[in-house]
Amino acid sequence: MADSHKNYTFQGDVGSVESHGHVVSSGNHNTINSAAGEVKGDYKSLHNAQNYTSEQAQILTELKKAETQIQKLLTQLQAQGHSPELAQREAANYLATKAKQTPEFKDRLKTWGHYLGDAAANNLIGTGTIEVIKLGLNLIGFPMP
Numbered sequence: 803m804a805d806s807h808k809n810y811t812f813q814g815d816v817g818s819v820e821s822h823g824h825v826v827s828s829g830n831h832n833t834i835n836s837a838a839g840e841v842k843g844d845y846k847s848l849h850n851a852q853n854y855t856s857e858q859a860q861i862l863t864e865l866k867k868a869e870t871q872i873q874k875l876l877t878q879l880q881a882q883g884h885s886p887e888l889a890q891r892e893a894a895n896y897l898a899t900k901a902k903q904t905p906e907f908k909d910r911l912k913t914w915g916h917y918l919g920d921a922a923a924n925n926l927i928g929t930g931t932i933e934v935i936k937l938g939l940n941l942i943g944f945p946m947p
Contacts, residue, residue, distance in 0.1 A: 861913055862926055865931075868914065869927040876893055915939045
């Protein structure tokens with residue numbers, strides 16, 4: 803069922819994945835509404851609640867935003883008949899291709915990789931997103947356990 807000629811696009815600044823839905827940003831607070839649901843992220847709250855630096859909290863907030871888009875893509879691929887595993891591989895291939903084409907995104911993806919454990923432990927992202935990011939990193943030669 804995989805079609806190697808399909809294109810999947812995340813839109814946003816280099817190093818981020820943004821919602822195609824409604825995005826509201828005010829200072830350090832972001833709200834994203836999309837088909838995958840609503841994500842609210844306030845990295846100051848993360849910083850205060852978990853003793854994260856503002857940079858760490860910002861990275862975790864980015865990871866949560868990326869999860870929204872990854873989950874949306876996984877849902878789309880599964881609706882087209884892809885198995886969950888194939889959908890994860892397709893999404894990982896997209897991340898790897900973007901990372902190979904854009905050094906800034908590659909660096910951001912590697913940074914996300916360093917924070918996967920923290921994000922998972924704090925229930926910020928799910929296992930599907932973790933697997934997609936790990937697979938993507940493996941495809942660019944940055945293996946994750």
